[in-house]
Amino acid sequence: MIQADELYRFYRAGDEEVKALRGVSLEVDPGEIVVITGPSGSGKSTLLACLAGLDEPDGGAVWIDRTRISHRPEAERAALRARSIGVVFQSGNLIEHLTVGQNLDLVQRLAGRRDAAWADHVLELTGLIARTRARPSTLSGGEAARAGLAVALANRPAVLLADEPTGELDRATEAGILTLLRDQAQRPCAVVIASHSPAVRRFADRVLTLHDGRIT
Numbered sequence: 001m002i003q004a005d006e007l008y009r010f011y012r013a014g015d016e017e018v019k020a021l022r023g024v025s026l027e028v029d030p031g032e033i034v035v036i037t038g039p040s041g042s043g044k045s046t047l048l049a050c051l052a053g054l055d056e057p058d059g060g061a062v063w064i065d066r067t068r069i070s071h072r073p074e075a076e077r078a079a080l081r082a083r084s085i086g087v088v089f090q091s092g093n094l095i096e097h098l099t100v101g102q103n104l105d106l107v108q109r110l111a112g113r114r115d116a117a118w119a120d121h122v123l124e125l126t127g128l129i130a131r132t133r134a135r136p137s138t139l140s141g142g143e144a145a146r147a148g149l150a151v152a153l154a155n156r157p158a159v160l161l162a163d164e165p166t167g168e169l170d171r172a173t174e175a176g177i178l179t180l181l182r183d184q185a186q187r188p189c190a191v192v193i194a195s196h197s198p199a200v201r202r203f204a205d206r207v208l209t210l211h212d213g214r215i216t
């Protein structure tokens, strides 16, 4: 479902070159949950961004559902992302001037697949049905994290990529989100999570550790 072959990503900061990814390969099957861990700056977010087609690797290639997403025109990457990928990023993935419900609806329109029953189901699962009409700025930290996940699931993605989805949350909220991710994996969906949390690592089918842009 997800295949990444020999990914390299270099950033230039002034005269310095940062090698964020140095030959990372991975395969994730539908139904599988892979957790990427590693110290700050080891390349976790860069890897997720390359898998999502939000960043372009300088070397190597990424396939999603047997379709290459890397080194494609932006419009094609965006279309594949809209159809097949759910993304949860630390910076948040909700549009501020839309309500929670409208955010889910927008994701479904972009995917060309409006399905109000699925949107309601996702809002029920994330415990947000009563907050459907709320603006993102009025949500608590835990609600915002769950809303980010709801938006990522709105298009019924075959691939879910989540960067620290339980970042600042208390244990009970974290456990709820992990249960939800397990249920979604069984739909089936290939899930990749970048996380420092021991609870998230314990819950993985497979843990990959990055150090200086390499899987160790």
Ligand SMILES: Nc1ncnc2c1ncn2[C@@H]1O[C@H](COP(=O)(O)OP(=O)(O)OP(=O)(O)O)[C@@H](O)[C@H]1O
Pocket: 011, 012, 013, 018, 019, 020, 038, 039, 040, 041, 042, 043, 044, 045, 046, 047
């Ligand atoms: N846009 C950028 N420009 C320059 N350097 C970057 C850029 N994005 C990331 N880097 C560098 O690439 C390396 C990997 O960063 P990345 O954010 O992928 O690490 P991470 O493992 O996700 O870290 P954290 O756990 O702190 O989120 C770091 O050295 C970072 O400073």
